[in-house]
Amino acid sequence: MNLLPSRKDDRPFLPASITTIATHGYGVGPFTRDLMAGLTVGVVALPLAMAFAIASGASPERGLFTSIVAGFILSALGGSRFQIGGPTGAFVVIIYSIIFKHGYDGLVLTTLMAGVLLLIFGFFRFGALIKYIPYPVTTGFTAGIAVLIFSSQMKDFFGLTMADVPPQFADKWTAYFQHANTINMQTLLVAGLGLGAILAIRKYKPRIPGPVVGVVLASLVAYIFGLNVETIGSRFGGIPSTMPDIVLPEVTFARLQTLLPEALTIALLAGIESLLSCVVADGMTGEKHNSNVELSAQGAANICSVLCGGIPATGAIARTVTNIRAGAFSPIAGIIHAAVLLAFVLLLANLASYIPLASLAAVLVVVAWDMSEARKFLRLMRAPKSNVAVMCLTFGITVFMDLTVAVGVGVVMASLLFMRRMSEVTSIDAEEEDTETWSNEVPLPDGVQVYTIDGPFFFGVADRFQSILAAMQKPSKVFIVRFHQVPFLDSTAINALESVHHRCQINGSTLLLADVGPSARGMMERLGVDLRVGTDHIFTSLDDALKAAHCLVGPDPTNCLPQQPIAARPALCEE
Incomplete structure (x- = not known):
């Protein structure tokens, strides 16, 4: 008998008085x-x-x-x-x-x-x-x-x-x-x-x-x-x-x-x-x-x-x-x-x-x-x-x-102290071609900015993510947010992501998501973010995202990706 089977503990729901005698005899x-x-x-x-x-x-x-x-x-x-x-x-x-x-x-x-x-x-x-x-x-x-x-x-x-x-x-x-x-x-x-x-x-x-x-x-x-x-x-x-x-x-x-x-x-x-x-x-x-x-x-x-x-x-x-x-x-x-x-x-x-x-x-x-x-x-x-x-x-x-x-x-x-430490562990950095995590196959074109999130992306980090992107003087033509070694993300992080996407649409920029693993992709799909950002704007590798970015900043960006119209604010987002 096994009540409520669990991935972490699938042992029978039986007392030790029974399992001990059954295993060792008496x-x-x-x-x-x-x-x-x-x-x-x-x-x-x-x-x-x-x-x-x-x-x-x-x-x-x-x-x-x-x-x-x-x-x-x-x-x-x-x-x-x-x-x-x-x-x-x-x-x-x-x-x-x-x-x-x-x-x-x-x-x-x-x-x-x-x-x-x-x-x-x-x-x-x-x-x-x-x-x-x-x-x-x-x-x-x-x-x-x-x-x-x-x-x-x-x-x-x-x-x-x-x-x-x-x-x-x-x-x-x-x-x-x-x-x-x-x-x-x-x-x-x-x-x-x-x-x-x-x-x-x-x-x-x-x-x-x-x-x-x-x-x-x-x-x-x-x-x-x-x-x-x-x-x-x-x-x-x-x-x-x-x-x-x-x-x-x-x-x-x-x-x-x-x-x-x-x-x-x-x-x-x-x-x-x-x-x-x-x-x-x-x-x-x-x-x-x-x-x-x-x-x-x-x-x-x-x-x-x-x-x-x-x-x-x-x-x-x-x-x-x-x-x-x-x-x-x-x-x-x-x-x-x-x-x-x-x-x-x-x-x-x-x-x-x-x-x-x-x-x-x-x-x-x-x-x-x-x-x-x-x-x-x-x-x-x-x-x-x-x-x-x-x-x-x-x-x-x-x-x-x-x-x-x-x-x-x-x-x-x-x-609270643990969440603060976790937020400090997660880094959000602007990427340059000479960084250690950079792809060597596709160069970074002009007018494209890459930001890497390294670590858990949750509510303790979401506000910092929005603040960093909002502090930029001049918006780039293409933003690539790289989910490098992000083990999970929560609904607050999704909300922040949607807010950035909405700001990019207003500024005439395009948001691309790179290095999106199965866990992060699953969370996006459950909340419908993949449809709002665009499924063609989400990539499993940085190289694929950079190839799309090259096309977007080129002379004819119309056929690079499906165009995303400026949509009404999603219900999940907050100003």
Whole structure:
């Protein structure tokens, strides 16, 4: 089965759980590998799922429900052999903002919309397009998210006695400093112990899951010594030992309009982070993921996650890497990881009540540092100024304004800078006989001017093309526009070409087009430009155009080419 075949990706639209087993087979050995990897990743995901949910302004069980439901669906239906799905740090800021403004019901509706968008992205094979988000944009908003995650954990890390933390970055730190005299030293001790344990494990025993050790050690110390610290039980009343019922949100047209920008942001973030995680997994294993199947699975996973009491989910790079290093063979490992978390909810949920929130804050401090990729951020500061500007602008808007705005502004700014660079790459020059690109067979006659366009001919170049020709003091009898190495042209370039043709008719000049390749000729034919300019005025080589020009400037030009009367302005042209 192959839905919507594409020239670039004609692989079957099937999940990796099917293609892996069909290609490599399955037996006791592969299952043993998947079982050990699934158990390992399940243990690693446990504290992270609760920590991300709490940081997002939700209760900890919503993170577990997300890892169970979304983790299962992404492994069963996804396009990567090793991908592990669940809540991640990328969503923390946007989820917190949505819950703060619209409540959890608003988050459910937003995520349902995002899930539908992801299904559309996958079904229409947009997987490759999402990868074109510029690197400075992703670096900027990822670093910005890391700063916001770090900032959001200071209340629980220091045990500050204060009301709800303000959502804005500046307001957060203002409130922290105003309540600095309420620091709980016992909470700070637990947080420092958890953080130190995580860092020590990462340095000396990297194969052991540091977050698990940090949370368990901090929980034991707090319980044994009876420390006065806030726990999951004291704030949230513990974790329920059953899965929730499916609840549908209130849907109105006004709410859909209001939440659409946030839904688009969640869809883009889910797609970008998931495909980035797949690329990392491919680089480690030599496999190749199916990006369109992965996007479709992301859509289904997010829809089911919030209907079952969860939050948005995507591919988690750290857990995916852990899965690979633990020896996973197939997506069955991800399904087992979801089963491990389900078993914890059903059998051991009461133990979560003893986990200090300070230990989870320590986990997220480490996560924030990893997300910031400080070395890559600083290295990119040595890149061209345009890249630095895009990254810093995206970073600043993410931290001080809004993630949704940051992604949009960053992409638009990067696109504008890219178009400017593309327009600079394209050259428009007057040709002389001594230039390197000149034809040696036919000389350039008097009264003939040749202009060469070298590079993409699009709207960023069209105005310069018209300005150069309009600036000439005396119009020549024949203008030859040479499409030398023009890979494509758009409708704005066609419009500029028609404007020049119209000006030539008024001035009594003749416009000839040379070196017109199949792509450019096809575009002209689709818009009818070949008929307006004259099919006999379009040549595949410069030599043929020059031969026609010789005839046109000769003593009897009447039989050289069909005469083109001065026509009314074409509808496509603008003054």
